[in-house]
Structures are given as structure tokens and as C-alpha cells.
Amino acid sequence: MMNFKNVFISIVIATALIVAAFLIHRARPAVELDQPGPEYVRATGKCVECHSQETSAIIHQYSTSKHAKKNVTCFECHRPQDGQEEITHKGFTLAKNITALNCRQCHTTEYNQFLRSRHSAPAWAAVSGQKDFSAEQIAYAEKYHPGTVIRPANKLAIIEGRGVMNKGCEACHSIGKPNLDGSIGTCTACHSRHSASVALARQPETCGQCHMGPDHSQLEIFNESKHGVLYLSQKAHLNLNAPAKELTTRDMPVPTCATCHMSGLEGMNVTHDVTERLSWWLFAPISKKRPNYNLGQEAMKNTCLKCHAKSHVDKFYIEAEEVVHSTNEKVQLALNLVAELRNEGLLSPEPFDEPIEFIAFDLWHYYGRTAKHGAFMGGADFVQWHGNYELLLKTVEMKEIAKTLRNRDSPKR
Ligand code: HEC
Ligand code: HEC
Ligand code: HEC
Ligand code: HEC
Ligand code: HEC
Ligand code: HEC
Ligand code: HEC
Ligand code: HEC
Numbered sequence: 001m002m003n004f005k006n007v008f009i010s011i012v013i014a015t016a017l018i019v020a021a022f023l024i025h026r027a028r029p030a031v032e033l034d035q036p037g038p039e040y041v042r043a044t045g046k047c048v049e050c051h052s053q054e055t056s057a058i059i060h061q062y063s064t065s066k067h068a069k070k071n072v073t074c075f076e077c078h079r080p081q082d083g084q085e086e087i088t089h090k091g092f093t094l095a096k097n098i099t100a101l102n103c104r105q106c107h108t109t110e111y112n113q114f115l116r117s118r119h120s121a122p123a124w125a126a127v128s129g130q131k132d133f134s135a136e137q138i139a140y141a142e143k144y145h146p147g148t149v150i151r152p153a154n155k156l157a158i159i160e161g162r163g164v165m166n167k168g169c170e171a172c173h174s175i176g177k178p179n180l181d182g183s184i185g186t187c188t189a190c191h192s193r194h195s196a197s198v199a200l201a202r203q204p205e206t207c208g209q210c211h212m213g214p215d216h217s218q219l220e221i222f223n224e225s226k227h228g229v230l231y232l233s234q235k236a237h238l239n240l241n242a243p244a245k246e247l248t249t250r251d252m253p254v255p256t257c258a259t260c261h262m263s264g265l266e267g268m269n270v271t272h273d274v275t276e277r278l279s280w281w282l283f284a285p286i287s288k289k290r291p292n293y294n295l296g297q298e299a300m301k302n303t304c305l306k307c308h309a310k311s312h313v314d315k316f317y318i319e320a321e322e323v324v325h326s327t328n329e330k331v332q333l334a335l336n337l338v339a340e341l342r343n344e345g346l347l348s349p350e351p352f353d354e355p356i357e358f359i360a361f362d363l364w365h366y367y368g369r370t371a372k373h374g375a376f377m378g379g380a381d382f383v384q385w386h387g388n389y390e391l392l393l394k395t396v397e398m399k400e401i402a403k404t405l406r407n408r409d410s411p412k413r
Helices: 002-027 039-055 057-065 073-079 102-103 108-115 121-128 135-144 155-160 164-166 169-176 198-203 203-210 218-224 226-237 257-261 292-306 310-343 356-376 380-412
Strands: 088-089 092-095
Touching: 039 057, 039 073, 073 092, 073 102, 102 108, 121 135, 121 169, 155 164, 164 169, 198 203, 198 257, 203 218, 203 257, 218 226, 218 356, 218 380, 257 292, 292 310, 310 356, 310 380, 356 380
Parallel strands: none
Antiparallel strands: 088 092
16 A cells, blocks of 8 residues: 555656656747757857846747747857957857848848938938948938938037937937948847847837827827727737738738838838838928929839729828928918018027027927828828917917017117
């Protein structure tokens, strides 16, 4: 009897151990389980050995990526490229900073498209001007976007000071920051470092890290549009992981920011040049047609046409352009008023030191832009209440201030 009990206990313990071992094994990241070649073990295995203890979240992120599936090792990204500062790390020579240059080794097409977009040098120059770029970089960017890099640092940023510039403006505009190795920008703003995911890049929230707030309310506009509402309710049924070159309307019958601005839906070209499908400079105080107006508009309309009828799309564009024209007129009136006051000697030559200048700035920078962006991306509330209503209110306020300035100061002259 005693004997049987001992045998029984040892069987129970042995089973428990096997189950426990299995559970522990299963809980380990996939990378550790299926390491294929000796190369992979040398590079990834060694890194993973320590880093599953040191910074385990990185290993978990990496193990879900396409890179892990295709045996792109830690070392392949982390090894130094020409011009990169090196560090010695546990027997490996690694790059001190990983930039777009490291991604470019394998993704030259994406890098080159990115480089000619406004996400590249123009984004950084919008805040800091041309001083951080080489002559070659300036020449390249100016070829695609004249006047966007050769310009002074932004006045408002300078007034607000270094700390704000760093944690504010530059946090978003660093998407086009020049790196010490001669490359420009960061790919991880949309893909993240270790999950390198197209699904993440297709989420509106990813673009919304920067494309939000009163001066460029694209995320808010999208969220209130039919597209955004459908996306939210049908997200679970979408195949956000579909490979970029094979993306169909079955994977994503509902568009997100990426679909309209970047995706290769149904055989279109995938593009990292977010400028490619645009026809107006909507962000400008007075919007003008871009030089490639026809091509840009056609490319965007072709995307719409994967899901909509032509009549529907043409009507949409005609109505949106109507809003561009009427906004231009309203903004022009306000800008004229400020110019007149300045000519009359009632305002100092400095920007941003008198209340009416802030009102004029808000008028085009918040409300004018919002009205135009709302019209092109389906945000009725932004065309009306956050846009045109405010345009009217601010115009009335500005006229009042102008009257006071003229009355107050006229006796002096
Ligand atoms: C012998 C253990 C070990 C190995 C092998 C190892 N690391 Fe590390 N690594 C560490 C430790 C410890 C840290 C410091 C973590 C911290 O600061 O909390 C670190 C930090 C890092 C950092 C951050 C460096 C910094 O300070 O900015 C990077 C990047 C890195 N490792 C990449 C790698 C890569 C890639 C490999 C494989 C080629 C690798 N490591 C191999 C232990 C290791
Ligand atoms: C697709 C390229 C890529 C791969 C593959 C990759 N990394 Fe990284 N890793 C990056 C980038 C980009 C950064 C950010 C570096 C920077 O800001 O200079 C980074 C940063 C790190 C850091 C510092 C993170 C922090 O937040 O402090 C560690 C540690 C690290 N990687 C370890 C690894 C390990 C271990 C692997 C393999 C399991 C790996 N990486 C694979 C691109 C990669
Ligand atoms: C050593 C080569 C190599 C490097 C370096 C590299 N990748 Fe990749 N990347 C690949 C391969 C291979 C694939 C898989 C391609 C495929 O399946 O068609 C891939 C796929 C991707 C994808 C598509 C993922 C998906 O879900 O479809 C993205 C996004 C990506 N890489 C981003 C990056 C970024 C960002 C960096 C730099 C931080 C980088 N890669 C560095 C080789 C590399
Ligand atoms: C890290 C911040 C950041 C993220 C993330 C980001 N953008 Fe941008 N984007 C910018 C900045 C800054 C500009 C303005 C560049 C300039 O004109 O100076 C911009 C400009 C644009 C433009 C206008 C380009 C032009 O020619 O006027 C489009 C379109 C755009 N982004 C789309 C997207 C989409 C789609 C995503 C997500 C897939 C995205 N962005 C993610 C910062 C970001
Ligand atoms: C939350 C992210 C974010 C912050 C913070 C931010 N920007 Fe921007 N900025 C953007 C985006 C996104 C655009 C593109 C808007 C569009 O095309 O509709 C943009 C557009 C611009 C433009 C117009 C495009 C161009 O190239 O001329 C200028 C100028 C600009 N920003 C300067 C600044 C300055 C200066 C600061 C700080 C005082 C700042 N931004 C802070 C995200 C940001
Ligand atoms: C503004 C956000 C954004 C930035 C910045 C960005 N990507 Fe992408 N990337 C995307 C989106 C969105 C997709 C998926 C497009 C789609 O829906 O098919 C994508 C897809 C990819 C793919 C898969 C392409 C294919 O045809 O299979 C690769 C590889 C890639 N990106 C690499 C990079 C590299 C390298 C950089 C830096 C030079 C970069 N990305 C910068 C948003 C971005
Ligand atoms: C249904 C398609 C569609 C979706 C979804 C969409 N956009 Fe747009 N977007 C457009 C169109 C159309 C324009 C105006 C194009 C033109 O200039 O002809 C535009 C304009 C822009 C601009 C303006 C550039 C400028 O000149 O000021 C930015 C930036 C932008 N979109 C970013 C985004 C972001 C970020 C999202 C997601 C939060 C998004 N878009 C979602 C179609 C779309
Ligand atoms: C990937 C598919 C897809 C793309 C691309 C797309 N849409 Fe849509 N759109 C939809 C769907 C789905 C609806 C919801 C239709 C419904 O109510 O059943 C919708 C709704 C709309 C609506 C609202 C219709 C209404 O009567 O309420 C407008 C306007 C619209 N889209 C315009 C556009 C424009 C303009 C573009 C291109 C810039 C575009 N869409 C790109 C799928 C798409």
C-alpha cells in the first residue's frame, strides 16, 4: 500500500514538472524557440539571451514582427553603417544611434520616396530653418519643394524658447530631422522600433500623434467622418496586417489616413511620399494649387474610385474646392486689415507682440485650415462650427480692435 502511494505521488509530481516545463517553454518568446541558422543564433541568440532579462519587452515586440519571421536579426539593424558612430557592446560593435540609414540597407525604395516628401527635410526646416542641412540635402529638397528648406528658423518657436522647441515643435517635426550620419528622418515614427508593423502604420492614431489639435485637426476630422466611424466599428473585421503590395478592398473596405495618402490599394503604387496625392497647399494662409495639381488630384481620386463612383467623387471635390475659394477670400480680408494697420503705423513691425496679430494668426492657422481640411476629409463640424463660425467671429473682433486703434491713436497724428 505504502509503495503504491509513493509511486502515485511521484507520478503526480513528475507530471506537474512536465506540465510546468511546457508552460514555461511556451511562455518564452517565439524567437527563442525557433532560431534557425548559426548566423541567427550568433546575432539574435546572443542579444536575446541577455535582453530577455534586461529589456524583455523589446524581445516580445520583435518576436511578433515580420523581421523575426524573415530572420532579420537584431544585429542587422544595430550594426553600424558608413558614417555612423560606433559603440562596443558585450563583444559586438554596434551603431550608437539607429536611423533611417539602417533601414535603408534593405528598404531603399521606401527611403527614397520618404526623402522626396514633405515629411523629410521641409518638416524640420519648418521649425529650425536650413542651418542643420548640408548643401546637397538642401539642393535635393528644394528641387521637389522650392522655398521649404531655404528659410529662417520659425519666429514663434524662437520667441517661445529652446525647451519648448525641443519638447514641442521638434517632437513632431523630427520626422524630417537630419541625422549625424547624413541620412534624414526616422522610419520608426510610424512603424515603431521593434514591431516594424504595417498594421500600426495603418492606424489613424499613429498619424494622429502629430496630425491633431486645432491647427491640423486631421485625426479629429477623420474620427467624425463616415470613414472614421465605420473604421471604429468594423476594425475587428479588417485585415490591417495585409502585406502592402497585396492590399485589397477585402482587407480594408474602409479607408484610414494611410489608405488615402499612402497605400497601394488594389494594385496602386504604395508610396512613402505623402505629398504625391495632394493638389492644394491647404495648410497655407491663402491656399494655392500645387505645381502637380492635376497629377496629385488624379492619384487621390483613383484611390477614392476603388470604393466610390466617379460622379460621387467629382461632386465631393467640387464642393471641397468651393470651401477653399471662400476661405481664401475671408482670410485675405483679415490679412489685409493687419497690413493696413501696420502701414498706418498702428502696429509694430514685429509679429506676435500685439493681440490683433494673434487673432489674425488663429484665424488662418486654426479656423481657415480647419475649414479646408474638414471639407476634404468629411468633417462637417470642422467646416462649420470650428471653421467658418470662428472665421466670422474673429473677423468681427478684428474690425472692432482696428476701430479702437484708429480712434485711440488718431488724435496723436
Ligand atoms: C551579455 C549580455 C548582453 C548581450 C550579449 C547583449 N546585450 Fe545589449 N545590453 C545589455 C545590458 C545589461 C544593457 C543595459 C540595459 C540598461 O541600461 O538597463 C544593454 C543595452 C543595450 C542597448 C542600449 C544601449 C544604450 O545605452 O543606449 C542596445 C541598443 C543593446 N543593448 C543592443 C544589443 C544588441 C543588438 C545585442 C546583440 C548584438 C546585445 N545588445 C547583446 C546586455 C547585453
Ligand atoms: C528593424 C530594426 C531593428 C531590429 C531588428 C532590432 N532593433 Fe533594437 N532598436 C532599433 C531602433 C531603431 C532603436 C532606437 C535606437 C535609437 O533611438 O538610436 C532600437 C533600440 C534598441 C534598444 C534600446 C531601447 C531603449 O528604449 O532603450 C535595445 C536594448 C535594442 N534595440 C535591442 C534589440 C534587440 C535585443 C534586438 C533583437 C531581438 C533588436 N534590438 C532588434 C531597431 C531594431
Ligand atoms: C537586413 C534587412 C532589413 C533591415 C535592416 C530592415 N528591414 Fe524591414 N524588412 C526586411 C524584410 C526581409 C522584410 C519582409 C519583407 C517581405 O516579407 O516582403 C521587412 C519588412 C518590413 C516591413 C513590413 C512589415 C509588414 O508587416 O509587412 C516594415 C514596415 C519594415 N520592414 C520596416 C523596417 C524599418 C523601419 C527598419 C529600420 C528600423 C527596417 N525595416 C530594417 C528587411 C530589413
Ligand atoms: C512624428 C510626426 C508625424 C507623424 C507620425 C506623421 N506625420 Fe504627416 N506630417 C508631419 C509634419 C511635421 C508635417 C508637415 C511637414 C511640412 O510641410 O513642413 C506632415 C505633413 C504631412 C502631409 C502633407 C504633406 C505636404 O506635402 O504638404 C501629409 C499628407 C501627411 N503628413 C500624412 C501623414 C500620414 C498619412 C501619417 C500616418 C501614416 C503621418 N502623416 C504621420 C508629422 C507627422
Ligand atoms: C503635435 C505635433 C506638432 C507640433 C507640436 C508642431 N507642429 Fe508644426 N506641423 C505639424 C503637422 C502635422 C503639420 C502639417 C499640417 C498640414 O499639412 O496640414 C505642421 C505644419 C507646420 C508648418 C507649415 C508647413 C511648412 O512646412 O511651412 C509650420 C511652419 C510649422 N508646422 C511649424 C511649427 C512650429 C514652429 C512649431 C512649434 C512652435 C510646431 N510646428 C509645432 C505638427 C506639429
Ligand atoms: C508617415 C508614416 C510612415 C513613415 C514615416 C514610414 N512609413 Fe513605412 N509604411 C507606412 C504605411 C502606412 C505603410 C503601409 C502602406 C499600406 O497601407 O499598404 C508602410 C509600409 C512600409 C513597408 C512595406 C512596403 C511594401 O511595399 O511591402 C516598408 C518596408 C516600410 N514601410 C519601410 C519604411 C522605411 C524604411 C521608412 C523610413 C525611410 C518608413 N517606412 C517610414 C507608413 C510610414
Ligand atoms: C478618404 C480619404 C482620406 C482620408 C481617410 C484621410 N485623408 Fe487626408 N486628405 C484627403 C484629401 C482628399 C485631401 C486634400 C487633397 C488635395 O490637396 O487635393 C487631404 C489632405 C490632407 C492633408 C493636408 C495637407 C495640406 O495641404 O495641408 C493632411 C496633412 C492629411 N490629409 C492628413 C491626413 C491624416 C493624418 C488622416 C487620418 C487621421 C487623413 N489625412 C485621412 C483624403 C483623406
Ligand atoms: C477603401 C474604401 C474607401 C476609400 C478609398 C474611400 N472611401 Fe469614402 N466611403 C467608404 C465607405 C465604406 C463609406 C460608407 C458608405 C456607406 O454609408 O455605406 C464611405 C463614405 C464616404 C462618404 C459619405 C457618404 C455619405 O453619403 O454619407 C463620402 C463623402 C466619401 N466616402 C468620400 C470619399 C472620398 C472623396 C474618397 C477619396 C478621397 C473616399 N471616400 C475614399 C469607403 C471608401
